[in-house]
Amino acid sequence: MLKSTLIRAAEAGAAVMQRYFQGEFIISNKEGINNLVTEADHASEKAIFEIIKADYPDHYLLSEEAGEIVTDSTYKWIIDPIDGTVNFAHGLPLCCVSIALEQDGEMILGAVYNPFIKEFFFAQRGYGATLNDKKIAVSAGTSVATSCLVTGFPYTYLDQPNGPLEVFSRLIHGGVPVRRLGSAAMDLCWVAAGRFVGFYELKLQAWDSAAGFLIVEEAGGRVSDFTGGRYSPYQPHIIATNGKIHDELADVVNGRHASF
Secondary structure (H helix, E strand, C coil), rough: CCCHHHHHHHHHHHHHHHHHHHCCEEEECCCCCCEEEEHHHHHHHHHHHHHHHHHHCCCCEEEEECCCHHHHHEEEEEEEEEEEEEHCCCCCCCCCEEHHHHHCCCEEEEEEEEEEEEEEEECCCCCCCEEEEEEEECCCCHHHHHHHHEECCCCCCCCCCCHHHHHHHHHCCCCCCCCCCCCCHHHHHHHHHHHEEEEEEECCHHHHHHHHHHHHHHHEEEEEEECCCCCCCCCCCEEECCCCHHHHHHHHHCCCCCCC
16 A cells, blocks of 8 residues: 555656646745746645545655655655756756655655656665666676766855865766766666666755665665765765775765775
């Protein structure tokens, strides 16, 4: 029942995205420049809430637009109704619905759905990860120097010491290809599918990574904070890799890697 609810909720949010995509809709700005929210974000969130609340009216909800709807339930749904809103607002199909379910502090289910490229990623704790119902696995790459990586940039503290621009410069000066999609949930899923060998980012919210990090782990990868410790989506820093390059990428991100 939980899995069915998750899948139907992701599909409902994605249907809203498709309805609004490349049409006319209201766009507003949250705190900070280019921190957009659209009419479609709110409509997607509403559709997702309706599915979950119909099945589990007492469950805790944490969503990007509505914030926290706190209950005493041990189940918490963590929702990004449109991850990659800036892409969506500009008609770029690199955006998705991301929904995770946490039970007693452990992520147990995750789904990320991009309806524009028809990719539905799903993971259940202990049962592996799938893309469109087919098992996926992380890349076999063994070094950062030969990896294709992906990252994201926050709109604040870009120039801080060892910040996003400095880490990015370190990698590209070493000849390492680094991409930016504009959707952390998709970044994580594409690590899980073996398209990227690793992902790092310095400032995420729980709804950005809750589903994707479980999908990476269930695809055989490793996810940590910047210290290499156990990952929690409630802190901002993330490194997600195939596992084989994890320690090396952590050294790069933390400024400990001298050269490639």
